[in-house]
Amino acid sequence: MRFGVVVFPGSNCEADCYHVINKVLREDVEYVWHQETYVSGYDCLVLPGGFSYGDYLRCGAIARFSPVMDAVSSFAREGGLVIGICNGFQILLEAGLLPGAMLRNTSLHFICRFVNLRVENSSTPWTNRAAPGQVLRIPIAHNEGNYVVDRDTHRRMVEEGRIILRYCDGEGKVSEEANPNGALDNIAGICNEGFNVFGLMPHPERASEEILGSADGLVIWESIMAYHAERG
Amino acid sequence: MAELYEELGLTEDEYRDVVRLLGREPNKVELGMYSLMWSEHCSYKSSKMVLSQLPTRASYVLQGPGENAGIIDIGGGLAVAFKMESHNHPSAVEPYQGAATGIGGIVRDIFTMGARPIACLDPLRFGDPSRARTRYLLGGVVAGIAGYGNCLGIPTVGGDIYFDACYDENPLVNVMCIGIMRKENLTRGIATGVGNAVVLIGNRTGRDGIGGASILASQEFDETSQEKRPSVQVGDPFTEKLLIEACLELLEKGLLVGLQDLGAAGLSCACSETAARGGVGMKVWLERVPLREEMEPFEIVISESQERMLAVVEPEKLQGVMEICARWGLNAVVIGEVSEGDLLEVFWFGEKVAEVPASTLANGPVYDRRAEKPEYLAEANSLDIASLSHPTDYDRVLLELAGGPNLCCKRWVYEQYDHMVQLNTVVYPGSDAAVLRVKGTSKALAVSCDGNSRYVYLDPYLGTQIAVAESARNVVASGGVPMALTNCLNFGSPERPDIFWQFREAVRGLADAARHLELPVVSGNVSFYNESFGEAIYPTPVIGMVGLIGNLAHRRTMGFPAEGLLVVLLGETMAELGGSEYLHLVHGLTGGRPPALDLSREKVVQTTCIEAIRRGIIRSAHDCSEGGAAVALLECCCYGERGADLRAESDLLPHEWLFSESQSRFVVTVAEEDLGSLRRLATVRGVPLQVLGRTGGRRLRINDWIDLEVAEMRRAREEALERILSGGGHED
Numbered sequence: 001m002r003f004g005v006v007v008f009p010g011s012n013c014e015a016d017c018y019h020v021i022n023k024v025l026r027e028d029v030e031y032v033w034h035q036e037t038y039v040s041g042y043d044c045l046v047l048p049g050g051f052s053y054g055d056y057l058r059c060g061a062i063a064r065f066s067p068v069m070d071a072v073s074s075f076a077r078e079g080g081l082v083i084g085i086c087n088g089f090q091i092l093l094e095a096g097l098l099p100g101a102m103l104r105n106t107s108l109h110f111i112c113r114f115v116n117l118r119v120e121n122s123s124t125p126w127t128n129r130a131a132p133g134q135v136l137r138i139p140i141a142h143n144e145g146n147y148v149v150d151r152d153t154h155r156r157m158v159e160e161g162r163i164i165l166r167y168c169d170g171e172g173k174v175s176e177e178a179n180p181n182g183a184l185d186n187i188a189g190i191c192n193e194g195f196n197v198f199g200l201m202p203h204p205e206r207a208s209e210e211i212l213g214s215a216d217g218l219v220i221w222e223s224i225m226a227y228h229a230e231r232g
Numbered sequence: 233m234a235e236l237y238e239e240l241g242l243t244e245d246e247y248r249d250v251v252r253l254l255g256r257e258p259n260k261v262e263l264g265m266y267s268l269m270w271s272e273h274c275s276y277k278s279s280k281m282v283l284s285q286l287p288t289r290a291s292y293v294l295q296g297p298g299e300n301a302g303i304i305d306i307g308g309g310l311a312v313a314f315k316m317e318s319h320n321h322p323s324a325v326e327p328y329q330g331a332a333t334g335i336g337g338i339v340r341d342i343f344t345m346g347a348r349p350i351a352c353l354d355p356l357r358f359g360d361p362s363r364a365r366t367r368y369l370l371g372g373v374v375a376g377i378a379g380y381g382n383c384l385g386i387p388t389v390g391g392d393i394y395f396d397a398c399y400d401e402n403p404l405v406n407v408m409c410i411g412i413m414r415k416e417n418l419t420r421g422i423a424t425g426v427g428n429a430v431v432l433i434g435n436r437t438g439r440d441g442i443g444g445a446s447i448l449a450s451q452e453f454d455e456t457s458q459e460k461r462p463s464v465q466v467g468d469p470f471t472e473k474l475l476i477e478a479c480l481e482l483l484e485k486g487l488l489v490g491l492q493d494l495g496a497a498g499l500s501c502a503c504s505e506t507a508a509r510g511g512v513g514m515k516v517w518l519e520r521v522p523l524r525e526e527m528e529p530f531e532i533v534i535s536e537s538q539e540r541m542l543a544v545v546e547p548e549k550l551q552g553v554m555e556i557c558a559r560w561g562l563n564a565v566v567i568g569e570v571s572e573g574d575l576l577e578v579f580w581f582g583e584k585v586a587e588v589p590a591s592t593l594a595n596g597p598v599y600d601r602r603a604e605k606p607e608y609l610a611e612a613n614s615l616d617i618a619s620l621s622h623p624t625d626y627d628r629v630l631l632e633l634a635g636g637p638n639l640c641c642k643r644w645v646y647e648q649y650d651h652m653v654q655l656n657t658v659v660y661p662g663s664d665a666a667v668l669r670v671k672g673t674s675k676a677l678a679v680s681c682d683g684n685s686r687y688v689y690l691d692p693y694l695g696t697q698i699a700v701a702e703s704a705r706n707v708v709a710s711g712g713v714p715m716a717l718t719n720c721l722n723f724g725s726p727e728r729p730d731i732f733w734q735f736r737e738a739v740r741g742l743a744d745a746a747r748h749l750e751l752p753v754v755s756g757n758v759s760f761y762n763e764s765f766g767e768a769i770y771p772t773p774v775i776g777m778v779g780l781i782g783n784l785a786h787r788r789t790m791g792f793p794a795e796g797l798l799v800v801l802l803g804e805t806m807a808e809l810g811g812s813e814y815l816h817l818v819h820g821l822t823g824g825r826p827p828a829l830d831l832s833r834e835k836v837v838q839t840t841c842i843e844a845i846r847r848g849i850i851r852s853a854h855d856c857s858e859g860g861a862a863v864a865l866l867e868c869c870c871y872g873e874r875g876a877d878l879r880a881e882s883d884l885l886p887h888e889w890l891f892s893e894s895q896s897r898f899v900v901t902v903a904e905e906d907l908g909s910l911r912r913l914a915t916v917r918g919v920p921l922q923v924l925g926r927t928g929g930r931r932l933r934i935n936d937w938i939d940l941e942v943a944e945m946r947r948a949r950e951e952a953l954e955r956i957l958s959g960g961g962h963e964d
Contacts, residue, residue: 009470009473009474009560009561010383010470010473010474012383012384012385012473012653013385013653015654016653016654016655019655019671020655049653050385051382051383051469051470051473053470054383054468054469054470054471054473055383056470109375109378109647109648110378110379110382110648110649110650111647111648112382112646112647112648112649112650112651112652113647139652141382141650141652141653143382203652205655206652206653206655209655211658211669211784212652212655212657212658213660
């Protein structure tokens, strides 16, 4: 399987994603520079975390205008797998590939810590290796992870099973106390209608080796690989 | 010029020296350059003589003091660059930008040497936490560190925070950065090769930070301090991130002769230092410097605008340098060239506006300041601690200590820092030292910062030795062998004999401890004039220690890792409550003598611990320091989420055994079958050892003195800082 990790000026998790794909998953991976206008030969594109263009405007608001984003959009339209992690998720929202927007965390602070996530739909390309309702321990690290979306879209996403991950406690209970940033309905990760575009605030690449405190993020990577293998 | 040199911070004698060196009166541009370069901040004029006694060498030291950062060899073709700096005064005036640009500066120092920055640590000191101003400063500083550091993708993995009223007006913001490099990429801030191009890379130059080093960093504070806000630089972490990537690519491809960051004193400093190090001259054409606004030559040479680098490039490699910078969207302009001789010549549209020997700028005056033992010491040291009342409710005292501002859990702070990015942090903040794996090897680095200024206030020589010993102990507890140290020496005005005595004694202590523990001092920073309204801070040397863990499997944390292990106290507990957290919190006093430190004992206790860790005997280890054995044991319980049932056999009074801060001690755990091996290792080295009891259960029990639930102790520790900072204190 061949991954492409998109690099924007100010991305800072691209090397981490590269490391996990290359050294832990042992799959092919290449960087895709933000000025590329055409991407091909990839089975999955990763938009990594960071502060693209410094995030001096709204997070991701400038990155969406990068030449590469047109290519990412076409890739997604054709059914290609696109995963946006943290800032990558924010860019997908700004680019309109996923619905909704991000507000600042309710604490008004950057938050870096492990959180628990309940897998709400385990029959997606991103979560097929998870048991229904499985709790994953994966860290977050962001300032703007307070997800909002209009009521109708939210209802539709619930009905269609597009809410993939929700913040929960260690026992899998979704509660206000377990919500680190104020996100609507404890939403931590969502998909588009075709389930081939996935955005999530937590960093699975930071939880892909036991030595870093958790390997639960592997569930997501391995789901991608299983989906790809099955699809052929 | 008479009024001008004074305004710029030069003394009359210094001005006369400038005239003598030039053989004429300096013009305004030259005077601006000298005033900055000869400021205390840039020239180390008061500290240089004293610092010369520090041990700086070891077989593995690749670069000692005098460059942008120190570098040590960690084997396998890899080296580690690190340094600590202060950004105290800018942070007092404008906490967010002050702290942010502090990060920017130290990070540039590291990648300038060719190393990729892999971690930052931030030792912070603030005033009385009940004051609104303290909360404002702390909030701003932490947000500034987070705002800048997180954006760069460099994890902030450690540091410490202490509160004391002596820092009310003058907080301390020290920052340490660590980088890793392949040895062959080691680059120096040096200009060589006549005819080579001098290239300015990065941000445009503006008026921000004009005179920061002389006006802010080299003067004490008074009621006009807020007017100095325009002297604080404004940070742009996005450009810094691009600079890191571009510069490392330039170095990796071998395109640079030398690289120097622009920090204090801006172009004046970068040009004169690189030229002086290379023994060459330099021509600089100021009109080529990209500007943000209209500026005079005088302002351009001293502007401290951030995120700028100076590169020395051979003409045939210029094209390649420009291409890489363009790819990263960075300005890169040839602003000068290396010339014969030793003159730094500055031009403005063809007109020569400055001509000075580079080395006279870079090597400023040196002062042998007068030192006199301060009067407060005799009284402070004579405090009769034995005559003070003794507590009866030890549980309550322990909870108060653990939930006090200095010893409580600092999670509220470190969760605002991205401490995980780069995937190297294998022991997260909150244990003795942060541990960073070195990818592609089985090695790891253990890093820690320490400095208890109360001890230093009561005995600068001993207190500074303790800071060295404790930071080394933290590294050892984490499984690392201490290799080398950096430091940031924060003091009041060196022009005051009592302050200078503190400084001299502290450096003597640093030198003796470093020599005895065989720890070269590879880099460092001095911050003087930390006083306001005539009142100096406690003398505050902060030590940053880097240790090597040869095998990742040897990393340790403080937490009790399993049920039924034996809890062992290595070292000896004496009645030493002088300068302790107990004395401060319970009696509101800072007095007596700091705990004694026998460096030979310290060394053998550390080698016993590290040897036992390497052999897999010790399962967890924690340094005993502020708050004594009781707080150390509480921390082991909280971190491991596990209790312990312990008996302390001692002639000491209960509160002495519990809260004494005797040095050279570790709390460790071992399996029962390994106790004999630990005993042998300890006995051979003459290290006292006491088996206290066993881990297990949900309570910490010590004799009939302490009986507390782990959950309650955790609440006390973990909820404290947010409570303290959420107010309840008086406004001022």
